[in-house]
Amino acid sequence: MIESLIQADTQIIDKKHSGKFISNLIYDVTHITNLLSNGILNLFKDSVTLIGLLFVMFFQNWKLALISIVMIPLASLFAKTLGKRIGKVTTEAQEKSGFLTSYLVELFKNHKLIKIFQKEKYEKNRAHDHLNELKEKNKKIQTVFVRMSPIMETLTGFMIAILIFYSGKLMAQDELEINNFFSFLAAMMLAYQPVRALSNLNMVISQGLSAANRILPIVDNENLIQDASNAKGLLVNEGKIIFKNVSFYYEKNEDEVLKGINLEFLGGKMTSLVGLSGSGKSTILNLIPRFYDAQSGDIKIDDQSIYESKIKSLRSNISLVSQETTLFDDTIMNNIRYAKLNATDEEVVAAARLSHCEEFINNMPEKYETLIGENGVRLSGGEKQRISIARAMMKQSPIILLDEATSSLDADTEFKIQNALKILTENKTTIVIAHRLSTILNSNNIYVIDKGKVVADGKHDELMIKSEVYKNFYDKQIQK
Amino acid sequence: MERTKIYKRLYHDYSKKFLDKILLSAFFSVLVAGSTSAIAWLLDPAIKKLFIDKDQTLIIFIPLMIIFAFATKGVSLYLAKSYMISVAEEVK
Numbered sequence: 001m002i003e004s005l006i007q008a009d010t011q012i013i014d015k016k017h018s019g020k021f022i023s024n025l026i027y028d029v030t031h032i033t034n035l036l037s038n039g040i041l042n043l044f045k046d047s048v049t050l051i052g053l054l055f056v057m058f059f060q061n062w063k064l065a066l067i068s069i070v071m072i073p074l075a076s077l078f079a080k081t082l083g084k085r086i087g088k089v090t091t092e093a094q095e096k097s098g099f100l101t102s103y104l105v106e107l108f109k110n111h112k113l114i115k116i117f118q119k120e121k122y123e124k125n126r127a128h129d130h131l132n133e134l135k136e137k138n139k140k141i142q143t144v145f146v147r148m149s150p151i152m153e154t155l156t157g158f159m160i161a162i163l164i165f166y167s168g169k170l171m172a173q174d175e176l177e178i179n180n181f182f183s184f185l186a187a188m189m190l191a192y193q194p195v196r197a198l199s200n201l202n203m204v205i206s207q208g209l210s211a212a213n214r215i216l217p218i219v220d221n222e223n224l225i226q227d228a229s230n231a232k233g234l235l236v237n238e239g240k241i242i243f244k245n246v247s248f249y250y251e252k253n254e255d256e257v258l259k260g261i262n263l264e265f266l267g268g269k270m271t272s273l274v275g276l277s278g279s280g281k282s283t284i285l286n287l288i289p290r291f292y293d294a295q296s297g298d299i300k301i302d303d304q305s306i307y308e309s310k311i312k313s314l315r316s317n318i319s320l321v322s323q324e325t326t327l328f329d330d331t332i333m334n335n336i337r338y339a340k341l342n343a344t345d346e347e348v349v350a351a352a353r354l355s356h357c358e359e360f361i362n363n364m365p366e367k368y369e370t371l372i373g374e375n376g377v378r379l380s381g382g383e384k385q386r387i388s389i390a391r392a393m394m395k396q397s398p399i400i401l402l403d404e405a406t407s408s409l410d411a412d413t414e415f416k417i418q419n420a421l422k423i424l425t426e427n428k429t430t431i432v433i434a435h436r437l438s439t440i441l442n443s444n445n446i447y448v449i450d451k452g453k454v455v456a457d458g459k460h461d462e463l464m465i466k467s468e469v470y471k472n473f474y475d476k477q478i479q480k
Numbered sequence: 481m482e483r484t485k486i487y488k489r490l491y492h493d494y495s496k497k498f499l500d501k502i503l504l505s506a507f508f509s510v511l512v513a514g515s516t517s518a519i520a521w522l523l524d525p526a527i528k529k530l531f532i533d534k535d536q537t538l539i540i541f542i543p544l545m546i547i548f549a550f551a552t553k554g555v556s557l558y559l560a561k562s563y564m565i566s567v568a569e570e571v572k
Binding site for chain 2: 135138139142143146147149150151152153154156157158160161162164165167168169171172178181
């Protein structure tokens with residue numbers, strides 16, 4: 001399942017809360033492994049034991065044996081009813097477990113927000129609500145499991161009572177010997193254990209099957225974004241990217257985010273995308289590495305359609321430095337090396353030096369071996385950005401997609417980041433969602449995007465004269 | 481932390497408030513034990529009177545007592561487990 005999730009389309013991951021996937025991985029997978037390990041073993045062991053004991057019972061007295069096996073269909077009937085119930089309650093419990101896990105993920109992520117708004121009590125109540133719902137479902141599951149005990153015990157009591165009654169009658173008529181009776185009784189009492197176990201097993205199977213019912217669609221989910229049958233390896237020379245009549249929407253019932261857009265990004269040059277939030281700039285970046293596929297139009301890199309190129313070769317030519325820096329809870333060395341796992345320590349140090357990371361890394365107690373915590377919690381915003389730039393440098397790809405951070409940093413850090421970005425993007429095809437004047441001024445071309453369309457393009461000075469949208473954006477949004 | 485300290489902490493912080501349910505569960509567990517022993521105990525007159533002496537006077541009574549013992553065991557087991565399940569879930 002993890003493999004399926006790693007390879008899943010971005011759209012599939014985006015649609016569901018990460019907590020629900022975690023719940024699937026923990027809750028459902030446990031039920032399935034329980035079914036496949038204990039379930040199958042017990043099914044085989046108990047079935048064979050039951051068959052052997054039934055043979056002994058029929059061998060000793062077929063009439064008594066016939067009376068005794070009445071219990072098996074009765075037990076199966078109860079087990080089937082409870083099995084259905086357990087399947088339904090397990091599904092409900094998994095749903096609640098998903099809600100709780102999603103809630104917990106958000107609780108940890110937003111703990112500072114909770115503190116500053118003093119919502120501890122409110123969150124405690126919400127946590128209690130989620131927990132209580134899950135507790136109720138868990139209680140139900142376990143209660144359904146133990147509900148089999150009184151049924152099976154009473155059935156056993158009835159069968160032994162009938163056996164004793166009927167055997168007493170047979171013995172009084174000298175039709176049954178005491179040795180046959182004891183052998184039969186021993187076989188029957190031993191046979192009830194596998195019958196009970198098999199009845200419980202039915203519930204384990206129902207639990208496992210309902211879990212599999214939720215997991216298998218995730219595992220079987222066929223990626224919509226995959227290599228075309230005639231896909232070829234992408235060869236990037238100049239690095240020129242062209243968008244031709246590209247239209248895109250995230251959901252069928254939603255408006256188009258990009259409406260037949262035409263763009264041209266010159267190879268080895270920097271092009272900026274500017275526009276208000278929600279205008280479609282990030283979508284343009286997401287279409288290039290095929291995180292999403294456009295519904296119509298084509299995107300070409302050096303005259304090769306990205307839809308006819310192998311995804312692996314396409315993505316190997318692209319680096320992404322996003323606004324929200326994503327780092328792993330690992331050492332600095334491993335975080336930078338993530339782009340090129342076989343890189344030597346010297347290569348990592350060189351990238352760190354170029355991106356102005358070395359100065360703060362050397363001040364750390366373990367230097368490159370310092371663990372940075374979850375998403376680099378032990379680093380400042382500027383330090384995290386520089387590590388992500390160093391990571392992108394390691395990839396040495398000819399195309400750079402850059403979503404510039406909107407937050408301001410101190411002048412010194414800002415200078416270092418701009419310097420690192422300059423080295424990273426030098427002679428590379430760079431598409432940047434720009435928020436800084438320096439970036440805009442360094443751009444070879446600027447596209448002004450508004451409501452999924454290109455409303456103007458050109459250099460900064462030209463746009464200030466000819467585009468009202470750009471002028472408005474420049475006045476309000478650009479950090480000068 | 482020492483084991484005894486952990487036990488004490490678990491008892492004081494989590495189990496003590498459910499003592500009534502725990503005691504009820506213990507009571508039903510005693511019933512489970514009693515009814516299980518009763519089943520074995522009932523086999524003695526069943527074998528001696530019905531099978532050796534071939535005396536038919538207890539042929540209805542003993543099977544009824546066996547049904548009663550098994551039913552008591554089943555219901556007690558269910559109640560004992562249900563109470564403990566509810567305690568375990570409340571502790572979460």
